[in-house]
Amino acid sequence: MSQNPQVATEPQLSTETEAEALPLSRFFDLIAPKLIQTEGVFHQALESDVPFIQNTGEYIFTGGGKRVRPALLLLASQLLGHDSDEEVTYAAVIELIHTATLIHDDIIDHATLRRGQSSPNHLWGNSRTVLLGDWLYTTAMRMALEHDNIAVIRTLVAATLRMTEGELLSHERLGSIDLTVDEYFDIIERKTAHLFSAAAMLPSLIPEVKPDAGQALSQYGRALGVCYQLTDDLLDFTAQEGELGKPVLSDLKEGKLTLPLILLLSRLDPARLDHIRFVLEDRGFDRVAPEQILELVTSEGTVDEVSEMASRVAREAQTELEFFPSSAAREALQFAPDFVLQRRT
Amino acid sequence: MSQNPQVATEPQLSTETEAEALPLSRFFDLIAPKLIQTEGVFHQALESDVPFIQNTGEYIFTGGGKRVRPALLLLASQLLGHDSDEEVTYAAVIELIHTATLIHDDIIDHATLRRGQSSPNHLWGNSRTVLLGDWLYTTAMRMALEHDNIAVIRTLVAATLRMTEGELLSHERLGSIDLTVDEYFDIIERKTAHLFSAAAMLPSLIPEVKPDAGQALSQYGRALGVCYQLTDDLLDFTAQEGELGKPVLSDLKEGKLTLPLILLLSRLDPARLDHIRFVLEDRGFDRVAPEQILELVTSEGTVDEVSEMASRVAREAQTELEFFPSSAAREALQFAPDFVLQRRT
Numbered sequence: 001m002s003q004n005p006q007v008a009t010e011p012q013l014s015t016e017t018e019a020e021a022l023p024l025s026r027f028f029d030l031i032a033p034k035l036i037q038t039e040g041v042f043h044q045a046l047e048s049d050v051p052f053i054q055n056t057g058e059y060i061f062t063g064g065g066k067r068v069r070p071a072l073l074l075l076a077s078q079l080l081g082h083d084s085d086e087e088v089t090y091a092a093v094i095e096l097i098h099t100a101t102l103i104h105d106d107i108i109d110h111a112t113l114r115r116g117q118s119s120p121n122h123l124w125g126n127s128r129t130v131l132l133g134d135w136l137y138t139t140a141m142r143m144a145l146e147h148d149n150i151a152v153i154r155t156l157v158a159a160t161l162r163m164t165e166g167e168l169l170s171h172e173r174l175g176s177i178d179l180t181v182d183e184y185f186d187i188i189e190r191k192t193a194h195l196f197s198a199a200a201m202l203p204s205l206i207p208e209v210k211p212d213a214g215q216a217l218s219q220y221g222r223a224l225g226v227c228y229q230l231t232d233d234l235l236d237f238t239a240q241e242g243e244l245g246k247p248v249l250s251d252l253k254e255g256k257l258t259l260p261l262i263l264l265l266s267r268l269d270p271a272r273l274d275h276i277r278f279v280l281e282d283r284g285f286d287r288v289a290p291e292q293i294l295e296l297v298t299s300e301g302t303v304d305e306v307s308e309m310a311s312r313v314a315r316e317a318q319t320e321l322e323f324f325p326s327s328a329a330r331e332a333l334q335f336a337p338d339f340v341l342q343r344r345t
Numbered sequence: 346m347s348q349n350p351q352v353a354t355e356p357q358l359s360t361e362t363e364a365e366a367l368p369l370s371r372f373f374d375l376i377a378p379k380l381i382q383t384e385g386v387f388h389q390a391l392e393s394d395v396p397f398i399q400n401t402g403e404y405i406f407t408g409g410g411k412r413v414r415p416a417l418l419l420l421a422s423q424l425l426g427h428d429s430d431e432e433v434t435y436a437a438v439i440e441l442i443h444t445a446t447l448i449h450d451d452i453i454d455h456a457t458l459r460r461g462q463s464s465p466n467h468l469w470g471n472s473r474t475v476l477l478g479d480w481l482y483t484t485a486m487r488m489a490l491e492h493d494n495i496a497v498i499r500t501l502v503a504a505t506l507r508m509t510e511g512e513l514l515s516h517e518r519l520g521s522i523d524l525t526v527d528e529y530f531d532i533i534e535r536k537t538a539h540l541f542s543a544a545a546m547l548p549s550l551i552p553e554v555k556p557d558a559g560q561a562l563s564q565y566g567r568a569l570g571v572c573y574q575l576t577d578d579l580l581d582f583t584a585q586e587g588e589l590g591k592p593v594l595s596d597l598k599e600g601k602l603t604l605p606l607i608l609l610l611s612r613l614d615p616a617r618l619d620h621i622r623f624v625l626e627d628r629g630f631d632r633v634a635p636e637q638i639l640e641l642v643t644s645e646g647t648v649d650e651v652s653e654m655a656s657r658v659a660r661e662a663q664t665e666l667e668f669f670p671s672s673a674a675r676e677a678l679q680f681a682p683d684f685v686l687q688r689r690t
Contacts, residue, residue: 050510052517104479108472127453130475131513134449137482138506145502150495157490161483165395168476172397 027332031074034088038070041092045139056120056132060099063115069094069199072224072336076217077203078329086147086206093144094199097156100136101163103129108171109254151205159198166190175255175280177265177273184259188229189222196225216323220333223317228340230310233258235343237294237303249290252279259309261293263302272296307341314341372677376419379433383415386437390484401465401477405444408460414439414544417569417681421562422548423674431492431551438489439544442501445481446508446540448474453516454599496550504543511535520600520625522610522618529604533574534567541570561668565678568662573685575655578603580688582639582648594635597624604654606638608647617641652686659686 028035046057070091077087105111106119107126113119121129137160144153170187173179200221204214236251237260251258257265261276268276275296278287297303314337324330373380391402415436422432450456451464452471458464466474482505489498515532518524545566549559581596582605596603602610606621613621620641623632642648659682669675 048510050513050517052513053510104475107475126471128513128516130449130452130478131509131516133475134478134482134509135506135513137479138502138509141486141498141502142506145495145499148495150490150493150498153486153495153498154490157483157486161480161487164476164479164483165393165398168395168397168473168480171473171476172395 027075027328027335028071030078030328030332031071034074034077034091035067035071037085037088038067038074038091038095041088041143042095045092045096045143048135052124052128053132053135056124056128059123060103060120063117065095065099065115067095068228069098069195072196072221072333073199073202075329075333075336076200076221077206079217079324079327079333080203080213082203082206084206086149087203089143089146090152090202090206093140093156094195094202096136096140096143097160097163098195100133100140101167103136104133105167107133108167147206149205152202155198155202155205159194162190162194166192166194170256173257175283177257177277177280179257179262181259181262184257184262185226188226188233192229192232193222193225196228197221200224212323216320220317220320223313223320224337224340227310227313227317227337230259230306230313231340231343234260234303234306234310237297249279249285249293252276252293253284255280255283259306260297260302263305264297264300267300268296310341314338372420372673372680373416375423375673375677376416379419379422379436380412380415382430382433383412383419383436383440386433386488387440390437390441390488393480397469397473398477398480401469401473404468405448405465408462410440410444410460412440413573414443414540417541417566417678418544418547420674420678420681421545421566422551424562424669424672424678425548425558427548427551429551431494432548434488434491435497435547435551438485438501439540439547441481441485441488442505442508443540445478445485446512448481449478450512452478453512492551494550497547500543500547500550504539507535507539511537511539515601518602520628522602522622522625524602524607526604526607529602529607530571533571533578537574537577538567538570541573542566545569557668561665565662565665568658568665569682569685572655572658572662572682575604575651575658576685576688579605579648579651579655582642594624594630594638597621597638598629600625600628604651605642605647608650609642609645612645613641655686659683 043061046053046061048054048057073091073094074087102114103120106114107121107129110121111119112122120132124132141153141156144156166187166189169183170191173183173187197218198221201214201218204211204217233251236248236258239248252261257276257280265273265276275288275292279285279293317337318334321330321334388406391398391406393399393402418436418439419432447459448465451459452466452474455466456464457467465477469477486498486501489501511532511534514528515536518528518532542563543566546559546563549556549562578596581593581603584593597606602621602625610618610621620633620637624630624638662682663679666675666679
């Protein structure tokens with residue numbers, strides 16, 4: 001077991017308490033009108049005179065998504081006292097970029113499902129789906145350019161570049177049993193945390209706000225993104241199949257080592273190490289049952305350790321907000337990491 | 346035969362004469378130092394701390410390419426009297442965007458060869474090649490942003506968007522025997538002419554030049570791009586396998602109708618129409634020999650007609666240059682369409 005058994009359940013306990021005190025709907029209300037506007041802009045962006053885009057755009061739009069990044073951007077915007085169309089544009093832009101990434105990632109992962117429905121590559125084939133992703137990326141840039149704010153474009157391009165690199169690094173190390181903790185964090189920073197960071201700090205670029213605000217928001221977003229990815233990786237071990245819409249241990253099955261297993265590897269004897277190796281080699285549970293893997297992470301306590309880490313990163317995010325005077329938006333942003341920690345899907 | 350038999354060989358005769366009078370090397374010399382600088386910037390752009398990018402970047406860089414678009418941009422730049430690093434950056438950027446497009450197109454076309462060597466998708470698989478293309482697109486934007494010129498970014502984004510749409514439209518109509526002349530031109534404008542147009546007019550955005558210059562250069566580039574694509578499509582009928590590095594009639598074999606065949610279709614009786622239909626259906630020459638198709642386009646004269654059209658578009662491009670006072674750069678740009686008309690690869 002973990003050295004600090006009391007820590008294992010801490011984040012859940014604390015978030016449940018806070019969740020009761022500060023219901024999510026209250027924070028949602030803060031940005032509800034802006035989120036609705038964002039949906040409109042997002043929808044409009046997917047209109048095209050190219051029939052394929054028009055049809056698939058509708059599918060993608062109605063396919064949903066949690067709109068986590070737009071919500072983050074809009075809350076940060078409110079924190080800074082902005083109230084214009086500009087932040088709505090960027091909220092839609094950031095969701096478009098995220099969507100483009102998912103669409104290309106599904107090609108790469110040969111995914112057949114996305115958000116509980118058929119993935120675009122599964123429906124329309126790789127060829128058209130590559131182009132659809134390209135179109136979404138470029139449309140995002142076209143929209144972002146509407147406000148003539150080159151600092152925003154620079155931030156978006158940098159985040160997109162890091163995401164692509166993160167995905168490439170992750171793909172390159174697929175099936176490797178020797179992925180280090182540093183490599184893991186490098187990958188999740190690039191894949192997830194940079195776009196969160198961009199979403200949080202973009203409002204500080206409309207118009208000129210003191211750079212310290214941007215710095216604090218950027219760090220907040222980065223930490224929130226790391227927390228988000230850590231909990232996402234944890235869910236692969238803790239969620240039930242029905243909740244996630246995908247089988248548990250699917251990362252490992254795809255050859256992807258995440259932190260609970262990376263931490264575990266150094267502590268295993270050769271025989272038990274082989275359990276992990278077999279799954280990576282077979283890309284499936286041919287020689288080892290999922291339950292055997294789950295038993296290992298439970299007995300060694302690494303899921304709890306990663307939970308604790310996610311919790312620490314959540315506190316880091318919250319600390320960054322101390323820079324700002326108290327407000328409803330700040331309260332909502334302060335609650336966000338706790339909400340991430342307790343998510344079940 | 347064509348109604349105007351004398352026209353059929355006209356473009357070739359005229360370009361050969363001009364080619365003798367104005368050797369290409371003379372024009373190359375005009376921009377040689379800038380082209381060499383561009384190669385350096387292009388090469389540098391492909392450096393990365395992601396091992397896969399570093400390795401593939403070298404392969405892509407040494408794989409060559411004719412650098413048509415950078416040359417066009419640098420000549421237009423000289424025409425306007427610019428001499429700075431900015432145009433060199435954009436020349437590299439435009440080649441990066443073009444390269445990204447080719448890399449994604451090869452995935453879509455399931456190509457195994459590119460410029461006489463194995464295509465990236467063939468070498469490294471679709472997954473990583475999708476990401477490599479994304480990385481190149483985004484790196485191009487990152488570089489273009491170096492000069493804080495938002496009008497340039499806007500032009501590049503618009504051209505990239507049109508290219509993606511052109512490729513999607515082309516893919517959507519693959520295998521269709523009812524592609525119209527209008528649709529054909531719509532596709533080649535988007536796929537090819539917009540990036541040429543962007544390459545030609547971008548220098549007019551550094552710094553502020555009179556907008557008429559940009560307009561004339563944009564039109565020039567567009568016409569040159571149409572001419573380039575028309576001759577490219579013609580080469581599929583007229584080139585020998587060895588010269589192109591790919592078999593003749595490969596477009597048709599891939600299900601892609603180009604103008605010489607579109608013009609032909611309305612003139613064929615049902616029996617001969619079936620020849621085309623069979624190749625589109627079979628995606629190969631199972632029931633009809635390539636020679637039979639070539640015989641049809643020769644006897645109906647549509648290759649000659651398209652040659653003539655390309656020649657007319659070349660003259661349109663040249664007319665746009667009358668806006669500018671005489672100079673060595675103008676002479677070179679005036680020669681470019683003729684050079685395109687006589688290209689054999």
